[in-house]
Amino acid sequence: MQSKTRLFLAVVIVSNAVGNVVLGYGMRGIGDISSYSPAALALSAVRSLGNPWVLLGTALLALFFAAHTLLLSWVDLSYVLLVTSLGYVLVAVLGAAFLGEQISMARWAGILLISAGVSLVGATAPSSSGGGA
Amino acid sequence: MTAFLLAVVVGGGVAGDLLKAHAMRRQGAPQSTAGVAMLRSLAAAFANGWFLASLAAYSASFVGFLALLSFRDVSFVVPATALGYAAETLLARVVLSERVGPRRWAGAGLVIAGVCLIA
Structure with missing residues (x-):
């Protein structure tokens, strides 16, 4: 895998x-959205x-x-989609490290399966057309 | 209503990715790794109809998500997300003619099972 592809995959993930974690943290500070009318949503968006x-x-x-848009100009969508599922693992680990969230057995199993799946996909050629990567 | 919105959320996301991947493949990789070339490539995408169509699909997905949030807890969205992974991989193979061999399919199966468990 080219170092450019590796770098862009890391940035995307x-x-x-x-x-998403930072945005969620910030939005919780804004408070509950009590109404989903367009006007109320717009007001919340402006306040946030x-x-x-x-x-x-x-x-x-x-x-x-x-980064996702540029990456798709030289790497297969099926490759990008599956490799970037590592993001789920990263969110689980970040949640445990910084927000004190528990990782249940089911989630550990999920982390293991995703990691194994990504290592399999990562071993395939990133581009079907062979160009660029 | 829930099923319809769920279809919009997942279908919009999958369609957006497929349209964007098609747009960017047609456009080709940036000329160089320089930041200017990257920015020029992004700017050029906005003149590409396929890319604009992908933005419309993503927008529909996002609006559907907001609508769904307004009357349902979102945790039940997860199995649909996993289904989206399967559909998108299959469509990348069929519509975009990407080479998805046994190893990538096996990886996809593991990822989909993992997403079901983790999310």
């Missing part, structure tokens, strides 16, 4: 996982923009989208 965690999370998710 980490920015998506950390972005004043929260630095929300801004950081949004920036990370924008980085994720840019």
Whole structure:
């Protein structure tokens, strides 16, 4: 695997996982959304923009989208999709490390299966057309 | 209603990925690894109809997700997400003609089982 492919996969996985965790943390500070009317949602969205965690999370998710888009110009979707499922593992580990969440036996089994699956997919050629990677 | 919204959420996400992958494959890899080339490649995507269609699909998925959140707890979405992995891998093989050999299929099976357990 090219180092460029490796770097972009790492950016996609980490920015998506950390972005979602940070955004979720920030949004919890905004408080419950009591109504789902468009006006109430817009108000919540505007209010959340004043929260630095929300801004950081949004920036990370924008980085994720840019890196994911570029990566798909030279790597198979089926490869990117499956390898980036490592994000689930990262979220579970981050939750345990920073939010004190428990990892149940079922989740450990999930972590094991995903890791095994990703190592299998990672051993295949990233690009069907052979170009770029 | 729940089933319909679930189909919009998962289907929109899968369609968005497929459309975007098709758009970016047509466009080709950035000229170089320089940041400027990357930005130029991203800017060019916005002139690509397939890419714009992918944004529409992602948007539909997101709106469906918000609508679903408004009346259901989202934990039940997970099995559908795992189904999305299977559908997307299959469609990448059929629609985008990607080479998915036995090893990648086996990996997909493990990932899908793992996502069911973890999420």
